[in-house]
Amino acid sequence: MLALVTGGQGFIGSHLCERLLRKGHRVRVLARPRSDLIYLKGLQVEVVFGDLTGDGDLNQAVAEVDWAFHLAGALKGFHEADLMRVNREGTRRLTEACSTHAPNLSRFLLVSSLAAVGPSPGGRLATSEDVSPAPLTWYGKSKHEAEGVVQQSGLPFTILRPPIVFGPRDRDVYGYFKLAKAGVLPVPGRKDRSYSLVYAPDLAEGILQAAECPEAVSGIFNLTGPEVLTWSELGQKISTALGVRGHVLNLPEFVIRASGKFADLAAQLRGTPQIFSSQKVIEMLAPAWVASPEKARRTLGWSAKTPLDEALSLTAQWYRDHGWL
Numbered sequence: 001m002l003a004l005v006t007g008g009q010g011f012i013g014s015h016l017c018e019r020l021l022r023k024g025h026r027v028r029v030l031a032r033p034r035s036d037l038i039y040l041k042g043l044q045v046e047v048v049f050g051d052l053t054g055d056g057d058l059n060q061a062v063a064e065v066d067w068a069f070h071l072a073g074a075l076k077g078f079h080e081a082d083l084m085r086v087n088r089e090g091t092r093r094l095t096e097a098c099s100t101h102a103p104n105l106s107r108f109l110l111v112s113s114l115a116a117v118g119p120s121p122g123g124r125l126a127t128s129e130d131v132s133p134a135p136l137t138w139y140g141k142s143k144h145e146a147e148g149v150v151q152q153s154g155l156p157f158t159i160l161r162p163p164i165v166f167g168p169r170d171r172d173v174y175g176y177f178k179l180a181k182a183g184v185l186p187v188p189g190r191k192d193r194s195y196s197l198v199y200a201p202d203l204a205e206g207i208l209q210a211a212e213c214p215e216a217v218s219g220i221f222n223l224t225g226p227e228v229l230t231w232s233e234l235g236q237k238i239s240t241a242l243g244v245r246g247h248v249l250n251l252p253e254f255v256i257r258a259s260g261k262f263a264d265l266a267a268q269l270r271g272t273p274q275i276f277s278s279q280k281v282i283e284m285l286a287p288a289w290v291a292s293p294e295k296a297r298r299t300l301g302w303s304a305k306t307p308l309d310e311a312l313s314l315t316a317q318w319y320r321d322h323g324w325l
């Protein structure tokens with residue numbers, strides 16, 4: 001198969017490219033002209049340059065492809081419109097290009113997010129794929145609207161909703177590894193907030209299995225690992241993976257909210273949006289982000305294979321090997 005991976009140079013995208021190549025598929029990556037391609041080094045991929053929001057068309061990127069894996073997206077922005085422009089409108093441009101210039105396309109796979117549905121109902125109760133979406137943040141709303149664009153595109157589609165993703169090359173959960181290495185395990189607000197997680201190589205396998213599965217057409221799947229953890233449980237596991245002792249630091253909600261506002265201001269001054277912001281604080285203070293992978297297990301035959309402790313150790317090792325820790 002010829003697979004287009006938008007954002008294939010990014011964190012999750014590069015794991016997906018590796019997996020596709022290992023299975024013998026041909027891979028084309030849509031990257032931006034100024035994208036850092038370091039994670040594609042040594043991989044036999046074709047790179048096509050383009051921007052989901054730019055003036056140029058995306059026709060060359062989609063020509064002849066059998067699968068389109070759409071991972072490119074904005075995770076942060078100063079305004080809701082910034083996220084809508086990339087996540088909703090960029091997805092619209094890509095689906096339109098596929099409709100007119102990818103006659104062989106057998107699947108368009110959107111990597112969405114649990115943020116598109118909002119936090120899990122009733123705290124620890126796992127979200128299934130058919131709850132009514134109630135996204136909380138600009139990012140969540142833009143991913144929800146991107147899902148709508150794909151559903152209305154007329155293309156054979158599958159939507160995948162990962163939770164927090166961690167693994168080699170990730171820069172978000174990495175912040176928690178750095179704090180854990182310093183012996184500090186911050187817990188924002190209530191101690192019982194719980195989360196689903198997935199290890200990037202396992203997620204990549206799930207995305208590929210969705211493309212291979214004919215029953216996944218028109219389906220939405222949570223691709224989450226089996227574990228449900230609180231921040232302090234995750235922090236303790238990361239400390240173990242790093243071989244350090246961690247001390248839980250409970251942070252009151254007003255401190256988190258104030259830090260979010262301060263981060264917004266700092267980002268404005270630097271002129272670059274940051275992942276930690278008052279929008280992120282809204283997600284952090286929601287009761288829980290837990291989703292059931294049951295439908296993916298039943299339909300795709302997928303489950304996250306790597307035991308959590310091993311996945312965290314492999315991630316810690318990668319950070320050490322690359323001088324990040």
Ligand SMILES: NC(=O)c1ccc[n+]([C@@H]2O[C@H](COP(=O)([O-])OP(=O)(O)OC[C@H]3O[C@@H](n4cnc5c(N)ncnc54)[C@H](OP(=O)(O)O)[C@@H]3O)[C@@H](O)[C@H]2O)c1
Nearest residue numbers: 007010011012032035051052053071072073113162164165
């Ligand atoms: N990481 C998570 O925890 C998580 C959880 C749930 C869902 N997701 C979803 O997974 C996908 C991949 O995320 P990631 O964590 O791998 O993030 P990432 O490393 O930042 O990858 C996103 C990619 O999108 C590209 N991109 C952004 N704007 C673009 C535009 N206008 N035109 C073309 N490409 C553009 C970026 O290109 P550059 O390289 O040029 O910046 C980047 O490579 C996203 O859609 C995200 O919403 C992530």
